[in-house]
Amino acid sequence: MKNSLSKFAKTAGTALLALTLLSACTSSPAPGSGNGNTPSNTGAGKETGGTSEQPVSISIITEFNTPEAPGPDNPVQKEFEKKTNTKLNIMWTSPNSYGDKVNLILASGDMPDLVKVLDFNSSLMRQMVKQGAFWDLSPFLADYPHLMEYPESVWEKTKIDGKNYVIPSVRPLHGGPWMPIVRKDWLDKLQLEVPKTLDDLFNVMKAFAEQDPDGNGVKDTIPLLPRNDLGWAEGVLNHSNGKWKQVDGKLIDTTFEPGTREALEWLNKVYKAGYMPADYAVMKETQSEDLAKTGRVGMYPNTIEAIWRVQAELIKTNPEADFLPLSYLESDAGTYAPSSPGFNGVFLIPKSVPEEKVKKILELMDYGASEEGFTLACYGIEGIHYTVGEDGFKVATDQAFKDSVSQSSFGKIFERFDQYLWAYRTGMPKEVFERNKKIVDERQTHSVDDPSVGLISETWLKIGPDYTKKMNDLKTKIIMGQEPIEAWDKYVASLKADANYTKVIDEMNEAFAARKQ
Numbered sequence: 001m002k003n004s005l006s007k008f009a010k011t012a013g014t015a016l017l018a019l020t021l022l023s024a025c026t027s028s029p030a031p032g033s034g035n036g037n038t039p040s041n042t043g044a045g046k047e048t049g050g051t052s053e054q055p056v057s058i059s060i061i062t063e064f065n066t067p068e069a070p071g072p073d074n075p076v077q078k079e080f081e082k083k084t085n086t087k088l089n090i091m092w093t094s095p096n097s098y099g100d101k102v103n104l105i106l107a108s109g110d111m112p113d114l115v116k117v118l119d120f121n122s123s124l125m126r127q128m129v130k131q132g133a134f135w136d137l138s139p140f141l142a143d144y145p146h147l148m149e150y151p152e153s154v155w156e157k158t159k160i161d162g163k164n165y166v167i168p169s170v171r172p173l174h175g176g177p178w179m180p181i182v183r184k185d186w187l188d189k190l191q192l193e194v195p196k197t198l199d200d201l202f203n204v205m206k207a208f209a210e211q212d213p214d215g216n217g218v219k220d221t222i223p224l225l226p227r228n229d230l231g232w233a234e235g236v237l238n239h240s241n242g243k244w245k246q247v248d249g250k251l252i253d254t255t256f257e258p259g260t261r262e263a264l265e266w267l268n269k270v271y272k273a274g275y276m277p278a279d280y281a282v283m284k285e286t287q288s289e290d291l292a293k294t295g296r297v298g299m300y301p302n303t304i305e306a307i308w309r310v311q312a313e314l315i316k317t318n319p320e321a322d323f324l325p326l327s328y329l330e331s332d333a334g335t336y337a338p339s340s341p342g343f344n345g346v347f348l349i350p351k352s353v354p355e356e357k358v359k360k361i362l363e364l365m366d367y368g369a370s371e372e373g374f375t376l377a378c379y380g381i382e383g384i385h386y387t388v389g390e391d392g393f394k395v396a397t398d399q400a401f402k403d404s405v406s407q408s409s410f411g412k413i414f415e416r417f418d419q420y421l422w423a424y425r426t427g428m429p430k431e432v433f434e435r436n437k438k439i440v441d442e443r444q445t446h447s448v449d450d451p452s453v454g455l456i457s458e459t460w461l462k463i464g465p466d467y468t469k470k471m472n473d474l475k476t477k478i479i480m481g482q483e484p485i486e487a488w489d490k491y492v493a494s495l496k497a498d499a500n501y502t503k504v505i506d507e508m509n510e511a512f513a514a515r516k517q
Contacts, residue, residue, distance in 0.1 A: 053085060056360045059112035061091040061105065063098045065408035076380050076405050084364045096284045111350045114361055118345040120158065123461045129165050134348045135358055138164045144362050146369035150417050154342035157454035167365055168343035170415050174447055175440030176422045177338040178232055178301045184324035186213035186298055196330050198236060198266055205275040208298035223275040225297045227288045232301060233263040239333035244452035244508065251451060251512050253505055255495065259333065261488055267479045281476045304436050308425035327439050328446035337443035341453040368414025377414035380405035396427045457507035463500055
């Protein structure tokens with residue numbers, strides 16, 4: 001759940017009161033991208049054996065989604081250090097506490113050399129940029145060819161005041177954001193079709209609740225495990241990707257759209273029927289995933305590749321277990337699969353870092369964006385962490401799991417643009433990967449973009465966290481039946497009469513118009 005921030009203050013104590021940073025979505029590279037032996041074109045990728053130069057110490061904070069964080073003696077980390085002549089001090093932080101940890105670090109001013117912030121619209125981060133707390137990387141980036149291979153649109157979307165203060169945590173443009181994922185083996189057992197509408201989803205949930213799809217003789221299934229993020233239901237009914245939607249050349253706030261109200265009513269119906277956990281709103285990400293791994297969950301909104309973490313556990317005792325990511329959902333508004341902005345979080349370098357070290361950090365990240373570095377980060381060392389079949393598919397070894405080598409550990413730092421990044425997870429068999437690639441392709445044909453990415457309202461930076469928290473709290477209460485749907489109508493009416501809120505809409509449209517020009 002998002003925290004609130006009434007206003008930005010320069011003091012650490014006030015700033016820490018609670019800025020929200022989005023949790024990490026997981027990421028993954030496509031197994032066909034390189035064999036790990038391609039030489040890098042950047043100096044950071046060159047061997048440093050025999051050099052008299054001392055390794056450059058670089059500290060980094062990032063999140064991880066593997067069961068355990070890699071240790072400082074991890075062989076992949078050692079290989080990165082060897083390839084780039086660095087000594088890495090990586091502050092691996094759980095996704096459950098990542099937002100709070102980064103808030104504390106930003107507010108204190110005592111930052112590592114490379115800071116990953118998951119919320120590009122973070123009020124605190126934006127204010128610190130304006131105050132000169134981070135390097136403008138624009139003059140340097142052209143010297144790093146692999147970083148420049150990121151899509152130009154991603155670099156443009158992540159500019160602040162026309163400058164590149166951040167390195168985007170690059171992701172594919174399609175196939176990534178959360179959508180419902182359904183137990184296909186349960187559908188088959190109950191002779192049900194793959195759901196395409198919200199009504200279909202509800203009927204599938206009802207069958208999962210009443211017809212004992214796991215065959216244990218007990219009505220103990222959990223038809224829907226939301227992970228406390230239910231925005232996809234609003235997206236389906238509004239045909240929108242997030243808070244803003246383009247209509248007739250202007251941005252409109254989907255808060256006011258009928259589909260938002262309809263989604264709340266539908267979710268309340270699901271909740272009242274007992275088809276999702278009563279405490280879903282307070283469950284941590286790791287708690288929901290652990291619950292999914294019990295084998296009792298029928299639908300689990302997630303990213304295409306991240307569900308493999310759950311399925312890999314289930315097939316140990318039930319080889320038929322099969323979570324199928326939906327390609328799209330549809331409503332009267334059209335077909336819907338949310339696109340990605342092409343990044344999920346950003347990296348910043350504090351201005352306290354000397355310029356020569358800034359260049360070394362960029363060399364490190366450039367090597368990570370090369371084919372060789374990307375393969376090392378996400379697959380490890382060939383012959384130790386993976387083998388390559390005749391078809392070029394990389395098969396993870398047991399050592400890869402022991403060393404926490406994954407796109408969800410080192411792949412959270414070292415990233416290369418790959419359209420099928422979200423189709424693969426360490427240990428996934430080729431047939432699942434190939435099916436996921438087809439789902440990515442299908443989602444692209446039904447893709448709905450977020451037109452507001454990269455646009456900023458100065459007023460929203462100040463008031464947004466408070467409004468967002470109040471809005472999300474009310475939505476949760478309505479879903480759980482603690483407030484009637486009429487409370488939403490009253491709240492929407494108050495927003496329409498709120499001068500500050502209407503100013504946000506005006507500012508967003510001014511920014512939208514300026515970008516089009």
